[in-house]
Amino acid sequence: MDGDYVIGGVFSIHTYKHIGMHNYTTIPEPQRCTGRIDSRKLRFSRAMVFTIEEINNSTELLQGIKLGYQIHDSCGSVPLSMQVTFQLSNGLDPVIFTSNNCSHSGMVMAIVGESSSTRSISMSRVIGSFNIAQVSHFATCACLSDKQQYPSFFRTIPSDQFQAGALAKLVKHFGWTWIGAVRSDSDYGNNGMASFLDAARKEGICVEYSESFYRTHPRSRIQRVADVIRRSTALVVVAFATSTEMRILFEELSLQPFPPRQWIGSESWVTNQKMLKFSFCAGAIGFGTEQSVIPGLREFLLDLSPTKVAASPVLTEFWEDAFNCRLEKNAAIGDSVCDGAEDIQTLQSPYTDTSQLRITNMVYKAVYAIAHAIHNAVCQDTNSTAQCDKFTRIEPKQVLTQLKKVNFSRNGYDVSFDANGDPVARYELVNWQKSESGSIEMVTVGHYDASLPGGQEFHINRNLTWLEGGTQVPVSVCSDSCPPGTRKVLQKGKPICCYDCIPCPEEEISNATDSPDCFPCPKEFWPNEERNTCFPKPVEFLSFDEVLGIILAAFSVGGACLAIVTAAVFFRHRTSPIVRANNSELSFLLLFSLTLCFLCSLTFIGSPSDWSCRLRHTAFGITFVLCIACVLGKTIVVLMAFRATLPGSNVMKWFGPPQQRMTVVSFTFIQVLICAIWLGLSPPFPMKNLTIYKERIILECALGSAIGFWVVLGYIGLLAVFCFVLAVLARKLPDNFNEAKLITFSMLIFCAVWITFIPAYVSSPGKFTVAVEIFAILASSFGLILCIFAPKCYIILFKPEKNTKKHLMNKNQS
Known part of the structure; x- marks a missing residue:
């Protein structure tokens, strides 16, 4: 015109x-x-x-x-x-x-x-x-x-750049990471698919195959593409092709049964009404340009009179093809001639739709x-x-x-139009759904607007129908998601979407699905069995509530009671020869120190605190030195007493009661001084030991200064060895009530206990370190009280006839 x-x-x-x-x-x-x-x-x-x-x-x-x-x-x-x-x-x-x-x-x-x-x-x-x-x-x-x-x-x-990005977001939205891709071997298909694959890669989507074909390719090429789709494991197929190419492909696929596929289509074919005849594609989704109502267009399209049709070769061809007849001017012998009764209003065609x-x-x-x-x-x-x-x-x-x-x-x-000649990209999300009559119809289920801020472009407002009319979103992944507690390990030679799920190592967890790495728990936490969360490590210490703590506490209290009972027996018979002959003042002081030794072991039981850590080691060191000093004093008294029986000896006046007290005080003061320096410079303190056991925390007392601890222990050992040597020297002195023999046995037990304590203490883990220390305290204390006081109590209580001065002076023996 x-x-x-x-x-x-x-x-x-x-x-x-x-x-x-x-x-x-x-x-x-x-x-x-x-x-x-x-x-x-x-x-x-x-x-x-x-x-x-x-x-x-x-x-x-x-x-x-x-x-x-x-x-x-x-x-x-x-x-x-x-x-x-x-x-x-x-x-x-x-x-x-x-x-x-x-x-x-x-x-x-x-x-x-x-x-x-x-x-x-x-x-x-x-x-x-x-x-x-x-x-x-x-x-x-x-x-x-x-x-x-x-x-x-x-x-x-809109440009395919926007459609490709929208399709990638659509695939990601439904959790599909393993897809197939087909395209037209043309500028439309190749460039569109290239943009889609680039966007899909950024979204973490993997492509099992990417095939191209064109309408003019030989059938063997189309068959090869169809076979790839049939054999693939990807359930979702993204097709960036024109309606002509997709019609050829669907016709080839329909020749043989094949597993159902979820089709994702580009605008060119997914909104083409003629493609709806392929029923096996029910559930297909894709983007289409926004539809509109154009007033008067339908009336214009249907306003085709025979005169108008005859004036246009194209309309003539359309009319003859639609009604399967020939206009009179084109009719040949035997052809069905259009008689003018044809009604385009009744024609079902994309032209009239x-x-x-x-x-x-x-x-x-x-x-x-x-x-x-x-x-x-x-x-x-x-x-x-x-x-x-x-x-x-x-x-x-x-x-x-x-x-x-x-x-x-x-x-x-x-x-x-923008600077590139493109309009604002707006799409409708369309879904091929089966109607009640069984035919497939195109339904708008959402919208996409590229002009909106990131993350808000995509909106679905209706339920979708999936392949085979299903209502559940199909799953298309190369590997199932790795649950929390595992990590992804890529399979060699395969895309990043194909991986194995490996459990996290012993000390690590992963608390998210498809975690690429496991991470360690904080120091005071430990993974659960599923390795998907960290829980606080149990805190362990020797408590009064457990069996071992109760037994040790019972022995400790029992030993203290035994020392008190022994002191009561000695006090009740303080005028008897056997008590008076064995330096009753040092005996009572020794029993008092043994009581403190038994009781100080209680400070080792229970949750460590600042005061208990400082008290337990210093009380132990001072009370044991007091105890050993008393034993040492008794040993020296035995030796001096024997010396005093020799003619002309005046030695006892140099080791009378005042000198004995001064000896005990001096030896004890040295230990008090050592403990004071230790507490002043680097005292013991409570700490959480995280290295002995990986799965639990040991609450213990750190020594502060290891030198201070070993000096305290060494001083006790020095006095014990000195006392043992003196007792050995006096063990054969001729006296019926000579304590040297008893002291020798007690010191032998004491030294044996503490010599074995050192390797046991160093090698014992956790709370057993404390238990070993308590055992050494109790064993050595019981050794002293039993070896020194048990024979005397036996004579006092059960053999009173031997508790006489005559027996003491050994007059009955030849």
């Missing part, structure tokens, strides 16, 4: 181009289309005609100006797309200027199309050199956003965008009206410049 300004249109109304034979001896026949008409693409071209007529009838846009159009069929072929591009660039008619009535009908201001990315790339490389704007309704390749290569390209459908106006709406917006650009170039806005001059001569470059600035709303949708 002619007009003041002409808009070009290129649509793939036919699917194939006729391939002629070239013998290089005759002129090649003109290129022509073949195959059946794609009634959906025919609807696109008719929508362009409808939009231009709507604009021509508008009083708001291009008032007084008539737009014309030239619409061509590219047959889905790059060569034919190039041919019609040159025709639109050059003009089909000569431009004639006569006085004031001039026509620019031969000059195309802009072009709507193409449907394919590959053909749009070819077209844009040509018309970009002439500054002719191209607005595509269906070319989504992200590569076309490169303004260096395609400076005059615009589109009303206006329930899902998605790409059709993109055509509608593309024509309006060009019209607004022409309006801004030739019209002057004054107040509330615009003055348009149809005789204004404009160049396509001016339309291209104005197209970059357009910003308007139509049918509730905003139309504008």
Whole structure:
């Protein structure tokens, strides 16, 4: 149709181009289309005609100006797309200027199309050199956003860069990490899949296979792709392909039964109504451009009278194919002739289906965008009206410049272009669901808006149906998730989604699913059996509540009671010869010190604290020195007493009671001084020992200064050895009540106990270190009280006839 300004249109109304034979001896026949008409693409071209007529009838846009159009069929072929591009660039008619009535009908201001990315790339490389704007309704390749290569390209459908990112987020949203991928072997499929795979890799998604094919490939290539899908373990298949390629693939897959697959589709095929016939794809999901309602379009599409049909070869072919008859002018002998009773209102065809106006709406917006650009170039806005001059001569470059600035709303949708010629990316999430009648229908279940902040672009507002009509989200992973308590170890030679789950080491945990590493618990915590959480380590010390602590405490109290009872017996018989002969003052002091020795072992039981740690070692050291000093004093008294019986000896006056007291006090004061220095410089303190046992904490008293501890212990040992030597020297002195023999045995036991204590103390773990120390205290204390006082108590209580001075002086013996 002619007009003041002409808009070009290129649509793939036919699917194939006729391939002629070239013998290089005759002129090649003109290129022509073949195959059946794609009634959906025919609807696109008719929508362009409808939009231009709507604009021509508008009083708001291009008032007084008539737009014309030239619409061509590219047959889905790059060569034919190039041919019609040159025709639109050059003009089909000569431009004639006569006085004031001039026509620019031969000059195309802009072009709507193409449907394919590959053909749009070819077209844009040509018309970009002439500054002719191209607005595509269906070319989504992200590569076309490169303004260096395609400076005059615009589109009303979002770039695949956004769709690829949205598909990757969709796959991640449902937890699928193991997928298959198929694509068209074209610019649309290859670039779209490349963008998707890049986005999927960032989301941690792995691809089992990635296959490409094209409609013109031999069937063996299509069969190979189908076999890969059948044999794969990935349950989810992402298909970035055109509807033509997917129809060929689905037809091949339908020939043999195969395991169900969850299909994730790109906009090109997942919103194509003709694809819904493949029932095994029920549950497919994907993104589609937003659908719209275009008032009056359906009536326009159905307004096909026989006259209009006969005037257009394309409409004629569509009509004859739809009703399986021939118009009278095309009828041959034997053909069924169209009788005029055909009713397009009853025709079930993508041409008449206006329930899902998605790409059709993109055509509608593309024509309006060009019209607004022409309006801004030739019209002057004054107040509330615009003055348009149809005789204004404009160049396509001016339309291209104005197209970059357009910003308007139509049918509730905003139309504008960014610096790359792309619109704002908004999608509907569609799901193929089975209706009650058993047919598959396309249902919008969510939305995606790339203009929203990160993390808020994706929204699902309805339940989805999955493969085989299921309601549960299918699982498609290479390896099952590793539960807490394990870590992922990648399988050699496989993608990162294929891994083994290895339990965490003994001292480490993982508290998250699919944890790549295990981490150690804090020092005072220990993993549970499942290795998925840390719990506080049990604190261990020798307590009064456990059997060992009760036994040791009982012996300690029992020993103290035994010492008190012995002291009571000695006090009751303090005037008897056996008590008086054995230095009763030192005996009572020795019994008192033994009582303290027994009781000081109680400070080793219970939870260590600052005071108990300082008291236990110092009390032990001082009381034992007091005890040994008393024994040493008794030993010296025995020796001195024997010396005093010799004629002329005056030695006892040098070791009388005052000297004995001074000896005990002196020896004890040295130990008190050692303990005071120890406590002043580096005293013992409570500590948590985390090294002996990994799984529990030993609460113990640290020595503070190990030197102080061993000096205290060494001083006790020195006195014990000195006492033992003196007792050995006095053991054969002729006295019936000579204590030297008893002291020798007691010191022998004492030294044996403490000599064995040292290696036992060093090697005993945890609370048993304390138990060994208590045992040594009790054993040596019992050794002293039993060896020194038990024989005397036996004579006092059971052999009183021996408790006489006569027996003491050994008068009865020859």
